[in-house]
Amino acid sequence: MNFAVLVFPGSNCDIDCYKAVEDTIGQPVDYVWHTETDLSKYDCIILPGGFSYGDYLRTGAIARFAPVMNALVQAAALGKYILGICNGFQILLESGLLPGAMLRNRSLKFRCHAALLQVENTDTPFTKEYNKGELINIPIAHGEGNYYCDEATLAELKANNQIVFRYEAGSNPNGSVDDIAGICNREGNVLGMMPHPERAVHEILGSADGRRMFTSILSTWREKHGAAAIG
Structure with a gap:
C-alpha cells in the first residue's frame, strides 16, 4: 500500500505523519x-498539520x-483514502471535499494539550479497529479548530453518520458545534479531524491510541484488495 504525505509551504507535521506510517505499519510512504x-x-493521501502558506488569508x-x-x-472521487489532520482538515473544508468551515477557537487562544475523543463511527477505513463509544487520547494543537456548520448541514452529518469523532462531553477545547472533532464524507473515504x-x-508520546x-x-485496504495484497 502506497502512502503520500502532501507538503505545502508552511506544513510542519509532515515528518510526524511520515514517521507514523513508517513506524506503525511499515508501508511505502x-x-x-x-x-x-x-x-x-498512491492509495492513501495524508494532508498534515501546520500553517500552509502561513495561513495569511x-x-x-x-x-x-x-x-x-x-x-x-x-x-477522493476514485475512493482512495484521504486523511486531513488539523491544517489538513482545514484544507479539506476549503476545497469542498468536506462540508463546513473553521472559526477561531472560542477562547481566541492556541490550544495544545491532550484531548479525549469519543469514537462515533467505526464504519470508516480509518476507525474500523476502534470501538463505538470508546474514549481515546489524541492531542490537539490549533488556534482555529472551532468547527462550524449550519443546522441543515449538521442534520445531514448526523443522518449520514458522518460525525466520526466528538470531544468528550464537557471538554470541548475550541467551541466546535456539537463537540465535533472529526467528520467524513458520505462515502467514508475522506476524513478530516483536528x-x-x-x-x-x-506510549512514550503519552498515548498510543492513534x-x-x-x-x-x-487492514481495510488489504480486505478490499484481497489476500494477494497481504503477502
Whole structure:
C-alpha cells in the first residue's frame, strides 16, 4: 500500500505523519510537494498539520488552490483514502471535499494539550479497529479548530453518520458545534479531524491510541484488495 504525505509551504507535521506510517505499519510512504499534479500512485493521501502558506488569508484558503489539489479531488472521487489532520482538515473544508468551515477557537487562544475523543463511527477505513463509544487520547494543537456548520448541514452529518469523532462531553477545547472533532464524507473515504493521531502512536508520546487509525487504513485496504495484497 502506497502512502503520500502532501507538503505545502508552511506544513510542519509532515515528518510526524511520515514517521507514523513508517513506524506503525511499515508501508511505502513519500513526501509529495504541493506542485505535483499526479497522485495515481498512491492509495492513501495524508494532508498534515501546520500553517500552509502561513495561513495569511485564512486557514487552508490558499492551499486549496495548490496544483496538487486537483489530483486530490480526483483521488477522493476514485475512493482512495484521504486523511486531513488539523491544517489538513482545514484544507479539506476549503476545497469542498468536506462540508463546513473553521472559526477561531472560542477562547481566541492556541490550544495544545491532550484531548479525549469519543469514537462515533467505526464504519470508516480509518476507525474500523476502534470501538463505538470508546474514549481515546489524541492531542490537539490549533488556534482555529472551532468547527462550524449550519443546522441543515449538521442534520445531514448526523443522518449520514458522518460525525466520526466528538470531544468528550464537557471538554470541548475550541467551541466546535456539537463537540465535533472529526467528520467524513458520505462515502467514508475522506476524513478530516483536528486532533493529531500521528502524535499518539507510541506510549512514550503519552498515548498510543492513534496507532489503530493507521492499522485500520492498512487492514481495510488489504480486505478490499484481497489476500494477494497481504503477502
